[in-house]
Amino acid sequence: MLIVADENIPLLDSFFGDIGEVRRVSGRSMAAGEVRDADILLVRSVTRVNRELLEGSRVRFVGTTTIGTDHVDLDWLEQKDIRFAAAPGCNANSVAEYVLSVLSLYAEKRGLADWSQLSVGIVGVGNVGGELARKLERLDFDVRLCDPPRADLGDEGQEFVSLEEAMKCDVVTLHTPLTRESGHPTFHMIGEPELDCLGANQLLINAGRGEVIDSSALLARLGQGDAPTVVLDVWEQEPRIHPELVDHVWLATPHIAGYSLEGKVQGTEMIYQALSQFLGLPVRKKAGQFLPEPALSKISFTSSAVEEDAIRIALRACYDPRRDDIRLRNAMSGSVEERGATFDRLRRDYPVRRECSSLKIQLKGTSKSLQDSFRAIGFKLKI
Numbered sequence: 001m002l003i004v005a006d007e008n009i010p011l012l013d014s015f016f017g018d019i020g021e022v023r024r025v026s027g028r029s030m031a032a033g034e035v036r037d038a039d040i041l042l043v044r045s046v047t048r049v050n051r052e053l054l055e056g057s058r059v060r061f062v063g064t065t066t067i068g069t070d071h072v073d074l075d076w077l078e079q080k081d082i083r084f085a086a087a088p089g090c091n092a093n094s095v096a097e098y099v100l101s102v103l104s105l106y107a108e109k110r111g112l113a114d115w116s117q118l119s120v121g122i123v124g125v126g127n128v129g130g131e132l133a134r135k136l137e138r139l140d141f142d143v144r145l146c147d148p149p150r151a152d153l154g155d156e157g158q159e160f161v162s163l164e165e166a167m168k169c170d171v172v173t174l175h176t177p178l179t180r181e182s183g184h185p186t187f188h189m190i191g192e193p194e195l196d197c198l199g200a201n202q203l204l205i206n207a208g209r210g211e212v213i214d215s216s217a218l219l220a221r222l223g224q225g226d227a228p229t230v231v232l233d234v235w236e237q238e239p240r241i242h243p244e245l246v247d248h249v250w251l252a253t254p255h256i257a258g259y260s261l262e263g264k265v266q267g268t269e270m271i272y273q274a275l276s277q278f279l280g281l282p283v284r285k286k287a288g289q290f291l292p293e294p295a296l297s298k299i300s301f302t303s304s305a306v307e308e309d310a311i312r313i314a315l316r317a318c319y320d321p322r323r324d325d326i327r328l329r330n331a332m333s334g335s336v337e338e339r340g341a342t343f344d345r346l347r348r349d350y351p352v353r354r355e356c357s358s359l360k361i362q363l364k365g366t367s368k369s370l371q372d373s374f375r376a377i378g379f380k381l382k383i
């Protein structure tokens, strides 16, 4: 059995090596000729999976080791009776931690001693937005949830607000899929009118898909004196992103919010499970057995630790978005093609990043409130 796979999927041999022959190809430039004799196709988000790629091939199963599925023509796969699997939720915690680190930097930029003074509007409350909401609510933030598809379903016990209401919060963070034809399409959902509602004391984060924001409208808004602060992890036209937009946003990262090692390996594991089920094979491998010891495994705080400082130190020890921001900014010279190749290279060669759960926090005589905050973020405590 031939498995053609994006070379950037981690642990291909460990998970799939005994199921079939694994052939690695570039996900970005994958072409029909490379998949014609494949039985199984494994992709990430940069491969367009459609008739053009698969017509005439032997492929019976397509797996994407990602949450997003907007790169896949699901209708066509169904018509052709090709089984499809994605990895819902695999890197949701990684994205939630990305947003928490951004919030800690933003609170500092605003001179707030207590970050939970910020109100946060979460737009798209699925695996990612839901995980973020749980953490923020436990940390005592004022959180408002906007999810019209879920509101339409009359989700019991959950209160949803309109996009307009969510956009009144100090922070607005986008976690919707990219959709064009649903009842609530998200393509350019944030355009000129929405951007005009945001003011200089607000932060807009996009860690969903670039096309959810109209980037021409955003660029125009960022040129005005009362523009909001903006953090972009995702961009229109990746990998050929707009360098002027990079210049104008506060933090710019190359679509890596979900790139914790745990998030990536869980994506591979979920597709391994789906493929095993499809082929009627036993599931014998688990992501946990392949995760190495983290480079940093413990941080200690004593009773003299100031709560806000301790949280900042621990969060940023795990992940500091400013490192990714600098790398992307330094890569914005050269031709459009060179910049695109560099964007992809930053993602391919992404340094190992571990989630907060990999770091033990040792607390000696610290307050109950600090312990609760660390637990809410996802750290393991040693008291």
Ligand SMILES: NC(=O)c1ccc[n+]([C@@H]2O[C@H](COP(=O)([O-])OP(=O)(O)OC[C@H]3O[C@@H](n4cnc5c(N)ncnc54)[C@H](O)[C@@H]3O)[C@@H](O)[C@H]2O)c1
Pocket (backbone or CB within 6 Å): 067, 068, 069, 088, 089, 091, 092, 095, 123, 124, 125, 126, 127, 128, 129, 130, 146, 147, 148, 149, 150, 175, 176, 177, 178, 179, 184, 185, 186, 189, 207, 208, 209, 233, 234, 255, 256, 257, 258, 259
């Ligand atoms: N930056 C990254 O690295 C990264 C990582 C993971 C996922 N993502 C993106 O984030 C998206 C969300 O991930 P998820 O796991 O939470 O998906 P999910 O499917 O679990 O949740 C998405 C939620 O968005 C809601 N939604 C749909 N249309 C909406 C609209 N118009 N307004 C408000 N809400 C709307 C849905 O009802 C759903 O509850 C993915 O589709 C993917 O594109 C990005």
Ligand SMILES: O=C(O)[C@H](O)[C@H](O)COP(=O)(O)O
Pocket (backbone or CB within 6 Å): 008, 044, 045, 046, 065, 066, 067, 068, 069, 091, 255, 256, 257, 258, 259
């Ligand atoms: O949809 C997802 O899971 C994320 O956007 C994911 O992190 C994308 O990563 P890529 O497939 O582009 O490597």
